[in-house]
Amino acid sequence: MHFRLDVDVQKLETEKLRKGKNKAEEDLDSLKTNYKKLRLSMKTTGMGKTS
Structure with a gap:
């Protein structure tokens, strides 16, 4: 049962x-x-020009 809970938690986290x-x-x-x-x-609009 404990292993099953670990697998479920892992799936949820993934x-x-x-x-x-x-x-x-x-x-x-x-x-x-x-x-x-x-x-x-x-x-x-010409705003991109640096000169």
Whole structure:
């Protein structure tokens, strides 16, 4: 019985980590998209020029 509980806990922890990883990947994709939009906006308005 004790071994069964350990396996269940391990499965729950693994699932929690997997969900956290998926969320982090979604957040990263969102940041990349927002960064690209910002860069395009800066380029369009001429704010990206350093000279």
